Amino acid sequence: MNARKRRRTEEAAGTEPAGQASRSVAPLRLIVQAARSYPWIVAAALAALLITSAATLAIPSGFKLIIDRGFTGGGEIGRWFQYLLMIVVVLAIGTALRFYFVSWLGERVVADLRVRVNRHLLDMPPAFFEENSPGEIASRMTADTAIIEQTVSSTVSVALRNIVTAIGGTIYMFILAPGLSIYLLLAIPAVILPILWFGRKVRDLSKSSQDRIADVGAMTGEVLGAMQVVQAFNQEDRERARFRNAVERSFDTAAQRIRMRSVLTGIVIFLIFGAITLLLWKGAIEVAAGNITGGTIAAFVITVGLVAGAFGSLTEVYGSLLRAAGAAQRMGELLDARPSIAPPERPQTLPVPPRGAIAFQNVTFRYPARPDQAALQDFSLTIEPGETIAIVGPSGAGKSTLFQLVARFRDPQAGSVRIDGVELTRADPAAIRQRIALVPQESVLFAADARYNIQYGAPQATDEAIWEAARAANAETFLRDLPQGLDTFIGEGGARLSGGQRQRIAIARAILRDSPILLLDEATSALDAESERLVQSALDHLMQGRTTLVIAHRLATVRAADRIVVMDEGRVVEIGDHDTLSAAGGLYARLARLQFDESRFDAAKGQTGAEAAS
Numbered sequence: 001m002n003a004r005k006r007r008r009t010e011e012a013a014g015t016e017p018a019g020q021a022s023r024s025v026a027p028l029r030l031i032v033q034a035a036r037s038y039p040w041i042v043a044a045a046l047a048a049l050l051i052t053s054a055a056t057l058a059i060p061s062g063f064k065l066i067i068d069r070g071f072t073g074g075g076e077i078g079r080w081f082q083y084l085l086m087i088v089v090v091l092a093i094g095t096a097l098r099f100y101f102v103s104w105l106g107e108r109v110v111a112d113l114r115v116r117v118n119r120h121l122l123d124m125p126p127a128f129f130e131e132n133s134p135g136e137i138a139s140r141m142t143a144d145t146a147i148i149e150q151t152v153s154s155t156v157s158v159a160l161r162n163i164v165t166a167i168g169g170t171i172y173m174f175i176l177a178p179g180l181s182i183y184l185l186l187a188i189p190a191v192i193l194p195i196l197w198f199g200r201k202v203r204d205l206s207k208s209s210q211d212r213i214a215d216v217g218a219m220t221g222e223v224l225g226a227m228q229v230v231q232a233f234n235q236e237d238r239e240r241a242r243f244r245n246a247v248e249r250s251f252d253t254a255a256q257r258i259r260m261r262s263v264l265t266g267i268v269i270f271l272i273f274g275a276i277t278l279l280l281w282k283g284a285i286e287v288a289a290g291n292i293t294g295g296t297i298a299a300f301v302i303t304v305g306l307v308a309g310a311f312g313s314l315t316e317v318y319g320s321l322l323r324a325a326g327a328a329q330r331m332g333e334l335l336d337a338r339p340s341i342a343p344p345e346r347p348q349t350l351p352v353p354p355r356g357a358i359a360f361q362n363v364t365f366r367y368p369a370r371p372d373q374a375a376l377q378d379f380s381l382t383i384e385p386g387e388t389i390a391i392v393g394p395s396g397a398g399k400s401t402l403f404q405l406v407a408r409f410r411d412p413q414a415g416s417v418r419i420d421g422v423e424l425t426r427a428d429p430a431a432i433r434q435r436i437a438l439v440p441q442e443s444v445l446f447a448a449d450a451r452y453n454i455q456y457g458a459p460q461a462t463d464e465a466i467w468e469a470a471r472a473a474n475a476e477t478f479l480r481d482l483p484q485g486l487d488t489f490i491g492e493g494g495a496r497l498s499g500g501q502r503q504r505i506a507i508a509r510a511i512l513r514d515s516p517i518l519l520l521d522e523a524t525s526a527l528d529a530e531s532e533r534l535v536q537s538a539l540d541h542l543m544q545g546r547t548t549l550v551i552a553h554r555l556a557t558v559r560a561a562d563r564i565v566v567m568d569e570g571r572v573v574e575i576g577d578h579d580t581l582s583a584a585g586g587l588y589a590r591l592a593r594l595q596f597d598e599s600r601f602d603a604a605k606g607q608t609g610a611e612a613a614s
């Protein structure tokens with residue numbers, strides 16, 4: 001896909017960005033399903049969770065025993081501390097196990113989900129990636145899965161632990177001191193409501209403060225990226241003022257947030273410690289009256305702390321569950337998408353041995369994003385096995401669309417495309433593509449070694465076959481000069497190779513694929529004369545004995561073709577050879593003058609000036 005097409009694709013995408021929360025927790029189903037594959041780990045995690053919650057709740061009872069019985073003298077004191085130590089040991093081991101199992105589960109669920117989504121995506125046709133931009137999907141695969149991972153390994157565990165602590169703690173409080181517990185229950189709303197109200201205000205302000213910071217970031221990026229324009233138009237002072245205003249706005253929101261937060265902190269401390277003081281006061285009166293023991297009061301206060309902490313955490317858990325549900329929903333959408341191009345129930349097999357005949361019959365095709373405009377209109381063309389067809393036409397004529405249909409990346413709305421007599425919609429796309437080698441305009445190389453890249457379409461190929469293909473593609477000499485030969489890492493997208501070398505690797509890949517049909521989109525980038533000659537002779541090798549459909553940008557190619565098909569607005573307008581069509585004075589003659597001007601061609605030794613026409 002060239003840059004223009006990529007842009008078009010990205011514009012078409014309008015999906016929800018990663019990280020957004022869902023309105024309900026229902027999509028979390030996906031995570032539950034994924035966790036079901038590991039029932040033993042789930043059981044172990046739940047057991048550890050219960051043990052740690054129970055141990056946490058046992059701590060106040062330990063303190064009660066120490067205060068009430070440990071300080072009364074005698075040799076007893078050691079026994080109660082041993083009891084407390086035992087609880088601590090159980091708590092430590094239980095927490096370590098819980099952390100291990102729950103985190104393992106989180107990582108495993110996410111790893112499985114990533115693999116599932118990726119497996120599914122690789123079956124999707126190009127149309128899918130026009131609606132869901134690859135950048136967006138990549139962010140879902142990383143950001144959304146990270147949210148899910150965090151939820152499983154922390155939020156769910158925090159939620160369950162706190163539910164157990166809150167319920168168990170409340171019951172224990174009532175057992176310890178029913179009178180004090182009722183008094184406390186009545187006081188809770190007075191403490192919690194103001195905290196919640198202020199808490200929400202602070203959160204809203206934090207969000208708008210983040211938005212203001214993002215504005216500052218965006219403005220920095222924009223202005224720095226347009227520095228030459230800013231300076232050329234003498235707008236430095238205006239940009240300084242604009243930036244200062246944005247920073248001040250962000251500071252004002254931050255200051256408001258800080259004010260609110262200071263008030264909140266004061267109120268929280270006053271309400272919580274005030275309530276505890278009152279509680280202790282009332283408790284002390286009860287102790288003095290001999291109604292309850294000092295140990296009970298201590299245990300009660302510790303339990304209140306645990307229960308309050310548990311409720312506090314639970315209010316935060318819901319928000320993060322909704323965020324995880326949003327993430328799960330977006331992963332689910334990717335998994336639920338059905339490929340629009342799929343093998344029929346009983347696919348028709350293509351004849352063996354393959355001949356490489358291609359036939360378009362009255363094909364009309366519209367891209368889903370442009371339903372009002374036909375990219376191919378009643379297009380018919382029969383290509384004999386072994387024939388080389390050069391396709392020429394102005395930009396947007398429908399040349400690349402032909403390739404899309406031959407490889408069954410898309411199905412036409414009317415008419416048919418056949419390979420070796422079989423209509424493509426009746427065949428398995430994988431079987432069709434097995435007969436095709438594709439050399440795109442911009443060589444697509446993977447960040448791996450040279451061997452991996454050449455072998456891409458024929459993973460079983462031996463080194464001997466790889467070298468033979470490299471030789472035919474004029475790539476042998478430079479490959480042998482690489483420090484580790486075929487094992488040399490060629491960089492991201494082949495960045496450590498020259499443009500011509502990248503093209504020759506792509507050609508070697510197609511030669512090794514050894515398929516009866518070749519779809520070749522000639523590169524328009526100008527190479528120097530020597531590289532051009534090497535690439536051209538590699539292409540000549542590649543085309544030998546194959547049915548070739550080439551989107552032509554070079555004079556040598558159109559001259560060598562058996563037929564030149566001239567396209568305009570999705571139709572065939574002329575067919576013939578270079579000399580006949582040039583003499584006919586039609587569209588080809590006009591394009592050829594711009595694109596394949598022989599005098600310019602000779603002068604530039606291979607630089608075709610193709611940009612003029614495509």
Ligand SMILES: Nc1ncnc2c1ncn2[C@@H]1O[C@H](COP(=O)(O)OP(=O)(O)OP(=O)(O)O)[C@@H](O)[C@H]1O
Pocket residue numbers: 008130367368369370374375393394395396397398399400401402614
């Ligand atoms: N993915 C797409 N979604 C919507 N419209 C598309 C898409 N791809 C191509 N088109 C439109 O279909 C028509 C034919 O496009 P195509 O890419 O086949 O032209 P082309 O002859 O290969 O052009 P170029 O030489 O510029 O690559 C154009 O009008 C183009 O805008």
